[in-house]
Amino acid sequence: MKHTLSVLVENRPGVLTRIAGLFARRGFNINSLAVGETEDPEVSRMTIVVDGEDERIIEQVTKQLNKLVDVIKLNDITQDEFVDRELIMIKVCCDSSNRAEIIQIVDIFRARIVDMGRNTVIIEATGDGGKVSAIETSLKPFGIKELVRTGKVALVRGAKNRHNE
Amino acid sequence: MTEVRKVGDSMKAKTLTGAEILIRALKEEGVEVIFGYPGGQVLHIYDALYNEKQIKHVLTRHEQGAAHAADGYARATDKPGVVLATSGPGATNLVTGIATAYMDSVPMVAITGQVACNMIGKDSFQEADITGITQPITKYSYLVKDVRDLARVIHEAFHIASTGRPGPVLVDIPKDVAVSSTEFVYPPEFDLPGYKYIYNGVTAKLTQVVEAIKKAEKPLIYAGGGIKASRAHAELLEFAERINAPVTTTMMGKGAFPDDHPLALGMPGMHGTSYANYSLSECDLLIGLGVRFDDRVTGRIDAFAPNAKVVHIDIDPAEVGKNVQIDIPLVGDVRKILTSLLKQVTAKQHKPWLDTVYQWRREYPLKYCTTTDVIKPQFVIEEIYKATNGEAFVTTETGQHQMWAAQYYKCKYPRQFMSSGGLGTMGYGFPAALGVQMAYPESIVFDIAGDGSIQMNSQELATAVHYQLPVNIAILNNNFLGMVRQWQDLFLDKRYSHTRLEGNPDFVKLAQAYGAEGLRVERPEDVRSAIEQAIKSPKPFVLDFVVEEEENVFPMVPPGGSLNKMLGGSD
Known part of the structure; x- marks a missing residue:
């Protein structure tokens, strides 16, 4: 089962390696990690997605993360109601013969074309992991030249925030 | 630890260099002794120590020695040990000492020099990324890039090292930070929004523990280093x-x-006692206090305390349930929780259980075969115990001698025995003994060593002689890396691959070369008088006991075995 951890950390050098190190020493792969400043520039929020076949290891890593001096607050939001988004940019082979079809797919997914070259287009899409994967699959037959995907970012629904959760 | 250590009154703001700020801050933190080794990038820090009267600096012969000495000092005094080293190789030489302290939760502040900020990351001369290297073996580490942060960082380092679950903190100070100046104000304010620990356990869980104790017929207390860290020995005794x-x-x-x-x-x-292991296997309530259910204690996990309800009280939430499934977890300071428990727990008797346990103890005591023609290593420890009345500070290296010391030297006080438990560091005991002797110059200090381990830090004989630290080193000399040989003996068909120590020095001459004293002891009847001679000597003293070469440590639970099946336990 995939776990989504929402972690508020000090916005300081070295914090990312400390966190990544805890996973690495247990041979744990991080599926995705997204980090950016919050409303408080001294605090960053990391959204970490990890595969946790063994719940005890997840529990152990979570506890170890919580112990880090740079970790202000950690929540495993896997069981919570949350909104999550990923962003994907795909560079697809495109010429006059298939352009219309590609634009149709883009419309269906409510994605956007953000660049158009002689033989390629770059498509941008946001959504949860499922939607982002679906658009990738749909565009695959045209020939994907390059692709970049952000990690998942997530926020718990409702009134909860970092001061009252 | 329960109270934040006392710091002096805020000083009036005054401009000082980084090096001066460091020394002033150490004094404010109550530091009396630091162990260290100079070098290029700590030149100015050492300059600030020149003619320093309040803080005593002990110059070792190797940075690893300094780190272990600071560790021994910390374990003996219950105050953070402080070690100072230069950048690059100086800093990397601390690594084993820091890892040792980390595994055993010893409060320590390690200060390292670093190349100037504009040289960092360029593979400059004697540059090493020591905060990166020590990241998994420190509780926290700092690279101070602005002199204005220095006082706060030192204050935080001591706070982090000595509160919650104690541990080592590293502070890396670039050379330009040590020479630039700023105003000095102490104590500065903490900036640690993420540093958290829980002192008081949950009250609801406390009631469960009280109930479990009420119901138990065969309770067993399993107590560890957390008792010492939280100073809970009196409460433990009463409990x-x-x-x-x-x-x-x-x-x-x-x-x-x-x-x-x-x-x-x-x-x-x-290598525990048979009766402790039988008790673990038979108890119906196991109360773990400041322990971490280490693999060397549990043996095979699914056969560990199979009949017991398990209570675990510890300050580190990450330890609870890490190795063993816990029925009643209580996170908090052991002393606080024991104090609360003592208010609720009523007196109990468990005569049938205690009768059984005491019978195991009578039937399967720790034992070894005595002979008159060769010295048994266990006999040496027993004689040291008798000659010192059980009052000496004992440090150990790692190996067979360490297990025999733990088995045969009976301790009375919580801060009497220092040994690298988690990391199992050879070369720990002698420098640690120097740290202990620095703290208690009048006390008798014994380092119980093997002929392998002692050679890992024997250069510190120079330190012992120079600072007139009359540490006694008892080498149980079997001409082997005894513990590895024992495993080869028991599990690898006596194929003694590279464990015979050919080319050992004459330890007596080695001691004498440094200006210490030494004595080689080959006969059992000379053991006691040799020990007494060492104790009386005002100099560091090396006792080279030539012991039975192929003696094994028993009882022994084979690796991965269950605790009730011991080799040499019950026959």
Whole structure:
């Protein structure tokens, strides 16, 4: 089962390696990690997605993360109601013969074309992991030249925030 | 630890260099002794130490020695040990010492020099990314890039090292930070929004523990280093006597409960006593206090305390449930929780259980075969115990001698026995003994060593002689890396691959070369008088005991085995 951890950390050098190190020493792969400043520039929020076949290891890593001096607050939001988004940019082979079809797919997914070259287009899409994967699959037959995907970012629904959760 | 250590009154703002700020801050933190080794990038820090009267600096012969000495000092005094080294190789030489302290939760502040900020990351001369290298073996680490942060960082470092679950903190100070100046104000404010620990356990869980104790017929207390860290030995004694439960103490907890108390069962685990291990296997309630269910204690996990409800009280939430499934977890300071428990727990008797346990103790005591023609290593420890009345500070290296010391030297006090339990560091004991002797110049200090281990830091004989630290080193010399040889003996068909130590020096001459004293002892009847001679000597003294070469440590739970099946336990 995939776990989504929402972690508020000090916005300081070295914090990312400390966190990544805890996973690495247990041979744990991080599926995705997204980090950016919050409303408080001294605090960053990391959204970490990890595969946790063994719940005890997840529990152990979570506890170890919580112990880090740079970790202000950690929540495993896997069981919570949350909104999550990923962003994907795909560079697809495109010429006059298939352009219309590609634009149709883009419309269906409510994605956007953000660049158009002689033989390629770059498509941008946001959504949860499922939607982002679906658009990738749909565009695959045209020939994907390059692709970049952000990690998942997530926020718990409702009134909860970092001061009252 | 319960109170934040005392710091002096805020000083009037005054401009000082980074090096001066460091020394002033150390004084404000109550530091009396630091162990260290100079070098290029700590030149100015050492300059600030020139003619320093309040802080005594001990110059070792190797940075690793300095780190272990600071560790021994910390374990003996319950105050953070401080070690100072230069950048690059100086800093990397601290690594084993820091890792040792980390595994055993010893409060330590390690200060390293670093190349100037504009040289960092360029593979400059004597540059090493020491904060990166030590990241998994420190509780926290700092690279101070602005002199204005320095006082705060030192203040935080001491706070982090000594509160919650103690541990080492590293502060890396670039050369330009040491020479630039700023105003000095102390104590500065903490900036640690993420540093958290829980001192008081949950009250609801406390009631569950009280109920479990009420119901238990065969309770057992399993106490560890956390008792020492939280200074809970008096509470532990009262608790054990109140509920009449036998107590097994881990090597880290040795001395937290008096070894000669009727309820004391000694050490559990791989080389624990048979009766401690049988008790673990048979108890119906196991109360873990400041322990971490280490693999050397538990043996095979699914056969560990199979009949017991398990209570775990510890300050580190990450330890609870890490190795063993816990029925009642209580996160908090052991002393606080024991104090609360003592208010609710009523006196109990468990005569049938104690009868059984005491019968195991009578039937399967720790034992070894005595002979008159060769010295048995266990006999040496027993004689040291008798000659010192059980009052000496004992440090050990790592190996067979360490296990024999833990088995045969009975401790009375919580801060009497220092040994690298978690990391199992050879070369720890002698420098640690120097740290202990620095703290207690009048006390008798013994480093119990092997002929392998002592050679890992024997250069510190120079330090011992120079600072007139009359540490006694008892080498149990079997001409082997004894513990590895034992495993080769028992599990690899006596194929002694590279464990015979050919080319050992003459340890007596080695001692003499440094200006210490030495004595080689080859006959059992000379053991006692040699020990007494060493104790009387005002100099560091090396006792080279030529012992039975192929003696094994028993009992022994084979690796991965269950605790009730020991080699040499019951025959």
